[in-house]
Amino acid sequence: MIELLFLVGTMIIWRWGVVQDFLGIQPSLTFSLGFILLFAYLLGRKMADYGLPQITGFIVAGIIGGPYLFRFLSLADVQELRIFDGLALSLIALLAGGEMQWGRLKKQVSSIFHLVLWQTVIIIGGFVLLAFLVPLGYFQRLVGPFSPLPFFLMLGTLATATSPSTTIAVITETRSQGKLTDLILSTAVVKDFVVIILFALSLSLVKSWIGEEGGIDWRVALEILKELGGSLLLGVIIGSGLILYLKFIHREVTIFILSIAFFSFEISYSLGFHPLLICLVAGFIVENYSPYGTHLIRTIERVALPVLVVFFAISGASLDMFALAKSWVLALVIVLLRGGLKFLGTWGGAKLSGAEGLVKQWGWAGFISQAGVTLGMAVIIEREIPLWGAQFKALILAVIAINQVIGPIFLQRFLVKSKEIGMKKL
Amino acid sequence: MKALFAFGLLILVAFLGSRFLVRRKKISSVVFIFHTGLIYLLLGLALGEKGLKVIDSAVLNQLSPLLFLGLGWVGFVFGFQLEKRYLVRFQRRLISFSFLYFLIFLIAIGFLSYFCLKPLLGLGPNQSLLFSLAVALLFSLTSPTILDVILYQTEGKELPSYLARFLVSVTSFWGMIGLGLFVFISFSSTRQVSLILWPRAMIVMLGTGIPILLAYFFHHLTKRxxxxxxxxxxxxxxxxxxxxxxxxxxxxxxxxxxxxGIVYSNLTRKQERLYPLLLNSEKPMFVVLFILVGALWQPFLSWKLVVVICLLILSKILILTGVVSRLVPFLRLSIPFFPGFGLCFLSSGVMGITFTVCVYLWWGRPSSQVFMNVGLLSVLSLDFISPWLIRWAIFKRKKEA
Known part of the structure; x- marks a missing residue:
């Protein structure tokens, strides 16, 4: 605690004390980065002492130090630091891919399918049903003068999403390994893709309903297929490249993997592919088609901690606290409703696939977190549906803020119950 | 597609540099550029504004924390070696040797550059004074990388390796302190800080006090x-x-x-845990630093610049072989110091590059680009000729023996 107070005290003295006011010297971006790295890590460690995931600490540190509370990081700083997102996402996905063993995974295909299907159907169905149940006047007073059905359809689509990066990070942090860990991780990853496809279809549908554009644009589906196929292919190529490098060169592996991580993100960005999927497949290939999986994971883990801390602290700093303050009641209702529907969807999927009882009871807790993909979709909605996109985005930002803080806590609870925490031995 | 290209190049260079060249026992000047990692500087140059424009000014701006991290890392590693328990093992005369070495360079190179640069580069008197001071400090720096290679080649038979490495490492300390004083006595055009003494004293106080405070904090963190x-x-x-x-x-x-680094290394007793980590992280850190420095660099060549650089390099060789070896009898040091030994101090490697970039970033005036060119071209040239000259000196020594 002393360490945390020292850091915050130093920053307060700089920001509001003698240095900035008297000498007119603002802390630079490099200084802020050092501060947030240390502050987030120490807060995460403190949270771990209380049985909470470190990641929640990183995110909370970002919120505290971010542009909405103490303003140790300005909005511009947060934007500048987003350059590390690509590196972090790629490393996270490589780690996740490296953890996936096909031998274990193939036994769970049916469970993954049912979980994804029933969560999607029940959550989207639940929100659409709500559109008919909520009195029109009440909805319009609360949100704005629009028709509730398109609004709730989009809300349901976005509510289905889970953040694979947060899921992977919690699993890595807790060193969890086992059947249930694999199930949660694989379902989160597969669902991520299903949600992207559904989002494209729902958006086309909504736009045609509200008269923004006529008819459903099936080219969108084709684009998504191209993205999926391209990402898989590139992942296979990168994975094979990694195997060849590890087999024949095997020097400066850290530099090589960092280059791969940057490269994957850059190339996916320029080709419109999915960076997470590319690295996930690459890691999966190394793990399942070579003896270098463990070496790959060890190398990444050695350098990943600072990258992950910055990544989650910056995502915390990006959470819009003004949006949360404005609509926290409505956001909380949506969070509760989403949690309830997640429970029903997971329970249904687990029952039909014959998954373990623990998945039926507690599986939902592994799918609460929400982050980048949902945020990205909200931004697209704001741009594509000017009629209510801005209000929608503000509401979604508030929902994400809550889910991203509580999501890792619930996931860790599930992993504790599964008794798979600390089972990974390297 | 630019990223794909950059990536391909990086991997190719990493592959070539690590697989084929470094494994060879006889290290030539070209291989040495790979060995010290200076090749990444050239790679950065190729990727920068003057090359493929992959790392343009916007990307550089975003990556500035990494550039500062790389520079800071070099500073930390350097400071961390200055542990009192380690330093007291050596004769005080060795410290005097390093200080006299530094003074010789400060005076000789300082004067030479002052009188050369004014007519050759067309700088004003004040600019010339600052410029020559910075050049003199730069030329006083030394890097042990070349020495490590030579010691590996000769298996330490030709040189008292322990002392030589110590001297080469410690000598740069005065240059670094000189840099601090240099900043204090001159001023930068990028910040409009008043020239009155106390705000600048406050800046130096903060620049020294905060790291001391952080060192105690670091010590506290690593106690558990x-x-x-x-x-x-x-x-x-x-x-x-x-x-x-x-x-x-x-x-x-x-x-x-x-x-x-200095304060922490003198507080902690966990050096053994930190050294392997520093060694493991050094290479990736330097690769990133060199690529960014290369991208930052906008080289230009003119005959005047070439003359200046050649003059400076020649003077350094003459001072090292002619003057520095005279210090040994003068200080009554008990080390076998033949004139060729002075050439071990020729390379300034990473220290030279980081020093040049620091002055470039801090100065922020038009002449800083000229300084960057003089600095980086000199460092590269010195590192290129060092292995050849040292091998020649050792060969000559063997022949005499």
């Missing part, structure tokens, strides 16, 4: 049990903080992390 990943995180965060202090106060980013 920690693993390697945690230690790396602490180290990265604290070097970021110190380099950030330098960036905010507009002082060279080598200085505060060096203070952090």
């Amino acid at each position: 049990k920690f693993d390697e990943e945690e230690l790396l995180l602490f180290l990265l965060a604290l070097v970021f903080l110190c380099a950030g202090v330098a960036e905010s106060l507009n002082i060279p980013p080598l200085y505060p992390p060096m203070i952090l």
Whole structure:
């Protein structure tokens, strides 16, 4: 605690004390980065002492130090630091891919399918049903003068999403390994893709309903297929490249993997592919088609901690606290409703696939977190549906803020119950 | 597609550099450029504004924390070696040797550059004075990388390796302190800080005081049990903080992390845990630093510049072979110091590059680009000719023996 107070005290003295006011010297971006790295890590460690995931600490540190509370990081700083997102996402996905063993995974295909299907159907169905149940006047007073059905359809689509990066990070942090860990991780990853496809279809549908554009644009589906196929292919190529490098060169592996991580993100960005999927497949290939999986994971883990801390602290700093303050009641209702529907969807999927009882009871807790993909979709909605996109985005930002803080806590609870925490031995 | 190209190049160079060349026993000048990692500087140059424009000014701006981290890392590693328990093992005369060495360079190169640069580069008297001071400090720096290679080649038979490495490492300390004083006595055009003494004294106080405070903090953090990943995180965060202090106060980013390194190494007893980590992280850190420095560099060549660089290099060789070896009998040092030994001090490697970039970033005036060119071209040239000259000196010594 002393360490945390020292850091915050130093920053307060700089920001509001003698240095900035008297000498007119603002802390630079490099200084802020050092501060947030240390502050987030120490807060995460403190949270771990209380049985909470470190990641929640990183995110909370970002919120505290971010542009909405103490303003140790300005909005511009947060934007500048987003350059590390690509590196972090790629490393996270490589780690996740490296953890996936096909031998274990193939036994769970049916469970993954049912979980994804029933969560999607029940959550989207639940929100659409709500559109008919909520009195029109009440909805319009609360949100704005629009028709509730398109609004709730989009809300349901976005509510289905889970953040694979947060899921992977919690699993890595807790060193969890086992059947249930694999199930949660694989379902989160597969669902991520299903949600992207559904989002494209729902958006086309909504736009045609509200008269923004006529008819459903099936080219969108084709684009998504191209993205999926391209990402898989590139992942296979990168994975094979990694195997060849590890087999024949095997020097400066850290530099090589960092280059791969940057490269994957850059190339996916320029080709419109999915960076997470590319690295996930690459890691999966190394793990399942070579003896270098463990070496790959060890190398990444050695350098990943600072990258992950910055990544989650910056995502915390990006959470819009003004949006949360404005609509926290409505956001909380949506969070509760989403949690309830997640429970029903997971329970249904687990029952039909014959998954373990623990998945039926507690599986939902592994799918609460929400982050980048949902945020990205909200931004697209704001741009594509000017009629209510801005209000929608503000509401979604508030929902994400809550889910991203509580999501890792619930996931860790599930992993504790599964008794798979600390089972990974390297 | 630019990224694909950059990536391909990086991997190719990493592959060529690590697989084929470094494994060879006889190290030539070309191989040495790979060995020290200076090849990444050229790679950065190829990727920068003057080359393929992959790392343009916008990308550089976003990656500036990494540049400052790299510079700060060098400062920290340097400072960390200056541990009192280690230093007291050596004769005081060796410290005097390093200080006299530094003074010789400061005076000789300082005067030479002052009188050369004014007519050759067309600088005004004040600019010339500052410029020559910076060049003199740069030329006083030394890097042990070349020495490590030579010691490996000769298996330490030709040189008292322990002493030689110590001398080469310690000599740069005066150059770094000189950099601090240089910043204090001159002023930068990028920050409109008043020239009255006390605000500048305050800046120097903050630039020194905050790293000392952070060193105690680091010591407190590493008192309890920690693993390697945690230690790396602490180290990265604290070097970021110190380099950030330098960036905010507009002082060279080598200085505060060096203070952090000195204070921490004298507080902690966990050096054995930190050294392997520093060694493991050094290579990736330097690769990133060199690529960014290369991208930052906008080289230009003119005959005047070539003359200046040649003159400076020639003077350094003459001072090292002719003057420095005379210090040994003068100080009554008990080391076998033949004139060729002085050439071990020829390379300034990473220290030279970081020093040049620090002055470039801090100065912010038009002449800083000229300084960057003089500095980086000199460092590259010196590192290129060093292995050849030292091998020649050793060969000559053997023949005489």
